[in-house]
Amino acid sequence: MTDFVNLTPENLADQHLCCIIRTTxxxxxxxxxxxxxxDRLREGHVFRKLNAKGAVFIEYAPLETAWVPVTGDNYYYIYCLWVSGPYKGKGYAKALMEYCLADAKRNGKSGVCMLGAEKQKAWLSDCSFARKFGFEVVDTTDNGYELLALSFDGTTPKFAENAKxxxxxxxxxxxxxxxxxxFILRNLETIKQHCEALGVPADxxxxxxxxxxxxxxxxxxxxGVFYKGKFETVNLLDAAALERILKK
Structure with a gap:
């Protein structure tokens, strides 16, 4: 359980990034x-991964410098906690979450938070797993997204009003x-090509x-995806998902 590595400015160029591991x-x-x-690492951003070519990692940052429309004092924000493939069921997710929570306490944080949803979304970390550690819903949007938090001192973060x-x-x-x-760049290329083929304007x-x-x-x-002025999803899109949105 100890074979983990944190990315640093010194090792960033040499470490593989766990999301994409099928190509050298x-x-x-x-x-x-x-x-x-x-640019983010010097702001306190943490990317901790298993020292192996597999998708086993956690990524979090001080909420004040996290690129999300969430506000709160002295929290960590978890962007992603991911364990996939043959690495599941070995306790790695638990070890990564425990590291984040211990790091937060060691640095005097008020708690840790993350984005979730009333119905689990494919591109969000597992909300039910977070709840096992005591995360609770502290804010919601009208379309089913949730802000989950584990508070150490009774304070809670919230979605920025503009996010709602x-x-x-x-x-x-x-x-x-x-x-x-x-995955962003490749997904952008796919969506742009599909929109061009369909003659659909897009920004x-x-x-x-x-x-x-x-x-x-x-x-x-x-x-984040909008269509006809309305917010649709935080999920990356494939052609089928895009067409479902465009039919609305």
Whole structure:
């Protein structure tokens, strides 16, 4: 259980990033993630992973510098906790969560929070797993997203008011994104190509500063989709999911 490594400015270039592990070739999404991380690590961002070529990692940051429209004092925000494939059932997820909680207590944090949903979403960490550690719902949106938190001192974070807006003036397909997830670039290319083939106008807005992330009109974990002015999902899209949205 001790064979974990934390990414640092010194080892970032050499460590594989666990989300994409099927290729040894340079991957544009992975390289974009490395660039994004190189700026975040000095802000206290933590990426802890199993020292193996597998998807076993946790990623979290001080809420004040986390690129999400969530507000609160002295919290950590978990972006992602992921264990997949043959690594499941070995206690790695428990070890990673316990490390994050111990890190928060060691640094005098008020608690830890994460994005969840009333109905589990494919691109969000497992809410039921977090609840086993005492995470509770502390805020909600009208469309079923939840903010889960484990408070150490009775204080709680909340969604920024703008995150509950869930609507924009723009009526065309609009996608807000940042470069935190290695899958983003490839997904953008797929959606752009599909929109072009269908003749569907679309706007793609990169969230490239902390301020932009905090001011977003929707919940966000690196991706947010609007159509006809209404918020649709934080899930990355394949062609089928896109077509379902466009039929609305």
């Amino acid at each position: 070739k340079s991957h544009p999404g992975v390289e974009a993630k490395r660039r994004w991380l190189s 807006k869930l609507c924009i003036e723009n009526q065309v397909l609009t996608i807000y994104y940042d470069m935190q997830c290695p 793609f807005i990169e969230v490239d500063t902390l301020r932009k992330a905090k001011e977003l009109p929707c919940v966000f974990n690196n991706w």
